[in-house]
Amino acid sequence: xxxxxxxxxxxxxxxxxxxxxxxxxxxxxxxxxxxxxxxxxxxxxxxxxxxxxxxxxxxxxxxxxxxxxxxxxxxxxxxxxxxxxxxxxxxxxxxxxxxxxxxxxxxxxxxxxxxxxxxxxxxxxxxxxxxxxxxxx
Amino acid sequence: xxxxxxxxxxxxxxxxxxxxxxxxxxxxxxxxxxxxxxxxxxxxxxxxxxxxxxxxxxxxxxxx
Numbered sequence: 001x002x003x004x005x006x007x008x009x010x011x012x013x014x015x016x017x018x019x020x021x022x023x024x025x026x027x028x029x030x031x032x033x034x035x036x037x038x039x040x041x042x043x044x045x046x047x048x049x050x051x052x053x054x055x056x057x058x059x060x061x062x063x064x065x066x067x068x069x070x071x072x073x074x075x076x077x078x079x080x081x082x083x084x085x086x087x088x089x090x091x092x093x094x095x096x097x098x099x100x101x102x103x104x105x106x107x108x109x110x111x112x113x114x115x116x117x118x119x120x121x122x123x124x125x126x127x128x129x130x131x132x133x134x135x136x137x
Numbered sequence: 138x139x140x141x142x143x144x145x146x147x148x149x150x151x152x153x154x155x156x157x158x159x160x161x162x163x164x165x166x167x168x169x170x171x172x173x174x175x176x177x178x179x180x181x182x183x184x185x186x187x188x189x190x191x192x193x194x195x196x197x198x199x200x201x
Contacts, residue, residue, distance in 0.1 A: 093173065094176075095169055095173065096169075098144055098148065099151065099165075102148060102151065114141050114144065115141075118141070118144070
């Protein structure tokens with residue numbers, strides 16, 4: 001009932017609606033379009049979805065420090081800073097370091113190859129590695 | 138070379154340990170102790186033997 005009423009009213013109103021503004025529409029669109037294009041091209045911060053997210057250094061460092069704070073083998077949570085060395089400052093052995101690196105892999109959803117993972121011994125090095133990875137999140 | 142192999146084994150075992158019945162933290166502590174107990178090994182043959190043992194444990198856990 002309702003649908004047929006809508007269809008009927010559309011059918012009666014449509015031809016009128018289209019016929020009258022048609023010449024005006026063509027004229028106006030030709031006048032408006034160039035400025036619209038110019039506005040869109042001038043807009044500076046267009047970012048495509050495939051572009052890298054671009055993590056900030058502070059954010060990466062904060063997340064790694066947080067992750068270390070939750071790691072129960074760190075004796076002194078107040079000692080964790082952006083420049084802490086895993087074994088010298090935090091008292092972790094090489095196996096703990098492997099675990100920390102695994103946790104970092106999970107945190108940033110990347111996979112660190114064994115060779116590079118073996119070279120990460122401090123928060124600084126971890127931050128640098130994450131920043132150098134375009135697909136870290 | 139052997140070092141990388143041991144670290145890879147450690148990672149695999151850690152992953153496997155997540156579903157360990159007594160809990161991952163229990164498993165992690167024991168695994169860490171087991172690996173640390175062999176950290177002093179320097180003789181290649183002995184390290185190979187330890188790796189064999191770890192592989193065996195890995196298969197046991199997989200079968201669990």
